[in-house]
Amino acid sequence: MKAVQLVKFGEPAEALKFVDLPDPVPGPGDVVVKIEAAGVCGRDLVVRKGAFPHVKPPIVPGHEGVGRIVDVGPGVEKDTIGERVFLSGIYDGTCEYCKRGLENLCKNAELLGESRNGTYAEYVLVPAKFAHPFHGLDPRVAVVATCPLSTAVYALRHxxxxxxxxxxxxxxxxxxxxxxxxxxxxxxxxxxxxxxxxxxxxxxxxxxxxxxxxxxxxxxxxxxxxxxxxxxxxxxxxxxxxxxxxxxxxxxxxxxxxxxxxxxxxxxxSMAFRPWDIYEALDILKRGLVKPLYTEYKLQDAVRAHEDMERGAVIGRAILVP
CATH class of the missing domain: 3.40.50.720 (NAD(P)-binding Rossmann-like Domain)
Structure with a gap:
């Protein structure tokens, strides 16, 4: 598959490389999602600069993604193949914060693009329970809900x-x-x-x-x-x-x-959001209450997307389309 890989920390042109990687193979409980749109978050820029010690290159960046399930592993219903889904953080569901409905503060959370390969790719592998079905929105609009708008929804709960x-x-x-x-x-x-x-x-x-x-x-x-x-x-x-x-x-x-x-x-x-905040954000978009603002880039142009974001030239969200 084609993907953008963070090969080292630094400026966009030296840190991000457009590469060929093996297609992911689902294990038990996993699904493979064909990415239709991936958001470029400000956090991705901070990751690229090396601000988070837990991130170890080489890794595929990106935690915002919308796409369709194209393959499933053992234990996952095959009738989910073809479903359009958005992706969320990966939470253990058992720690004290998850039990309080604060999955965004999970002690053992995994974030796509940091501890495992993320969404700057044609395909991404995730546990099935963190690929959430939805319908009724263009993927390029829906990906706005997967971080920027859901972050806003959660923040204004405080x-x-x-x-x-x-x-x-x-x-x-x-x-x-x-x-x-x-x-x-x-x-x-x-x-x-x-x-x-x-x-x-x-x-x-x-x-x-x-x-x-x-x-x-x-x-x-x-x-x-x-x-x-x-x-x-x-x-x-x-x-x-x-x-x-x-x-x-x-x-x-x-x-x-x-x-x-x-x-x-x-x-x-205010730390990020929970999966149901994304569902609320999707509903807000469906009802036309908030205008989705984004600039579209091809996947291979991730370097330019990062550069444009850093100079403040992107209005709304930068999104990558494989």
Whole structure:
């Protein structure tokens, strides 16, 4: 099969190679999924740079994927062949977090593209229970639900945005969906972005870019991380909330405890999503409540997709199509 492999950490052109790999063979309880669309997440860029010690090249990146089951292993019903599915993280289902419905915090989770080959490929091998059937959406639209929109769905479970003044810091692949979702949930939404193209798209969606000097937001959603986090804390009103979901550089940052204490801020982390958040995201897309925004690349153009994302040229999600 054709695939993009992370062969070393570094810049896109040296780290990502378009290669031929053996087709995966399903073992007991496995399925092989023919990928129809794979999303390129900001986390993929952080992985490529070597920020996560558990990732060991060579490996096929990518955790966002939609496709059809084309082969099954022993113990899997053959009538699932042909089903269109989305892929999720792989959870043990038995740890204390899984038992509480927090599979996204599973102690023994596996993430495609990090601990096993991922979705930047023609085919991917996964346990059958983590290939979830759905219907009614084009794969290129549905893949938007598999991370950016489902991340937004899960993140906004932590805060009540209705009637609140909300700032979304960053209009990348997740920020632009959080802004849309907060708006339909009754928030007065502003987005902080330096991109004129993204500001134009936001305006078309009826979402304001944050005016210079605007502050005292009830809720600030930081989708960037260390480069913007201290500023996000300063833009939240006293007793406001700062929801942190972004880590685009993988770098650490220093924060002043006094800033948090004297303003009595609530800092909330939000980690990815659960499979049923993806189903909610798919329903939102089916109902036309959120506009799917993406730029399509051929699988062999993964290097260009990474480069475009790093320079902020992608509006919404970059997706790879084998």
């Amino acid at each position: 805060v009540d945005v209705e009637g609140k003044k909300v700032l979304v810091v960053g209009a990348g692949g997740t920020g632009i969906y959080i802004a849309q979702l907060a708006k339909i949930r009754g928030a007065e939404v502003y987005v902080s972005t330096r991109s004129p193209d993204k500001a134009r798209v936001l305006k078309e969606l009826g979402i304001n870019t944050a005016p210079e000097g605007e502050k005292d937001f009830d809720i600030v959603v930081d989708t960037v991380g260390s480069p913007t986090l201290e500023r996000s804390l300063k833009l939240a009103k006293r007793s406001g909330s700062v929801l942190v979901i972004g880590n685009v550089t993988g770098e650490k940052t220093l924060l002043s405890p006094a800033l948090v204490i004297l303003r009595q801020l609530k800092i909330i982390g």
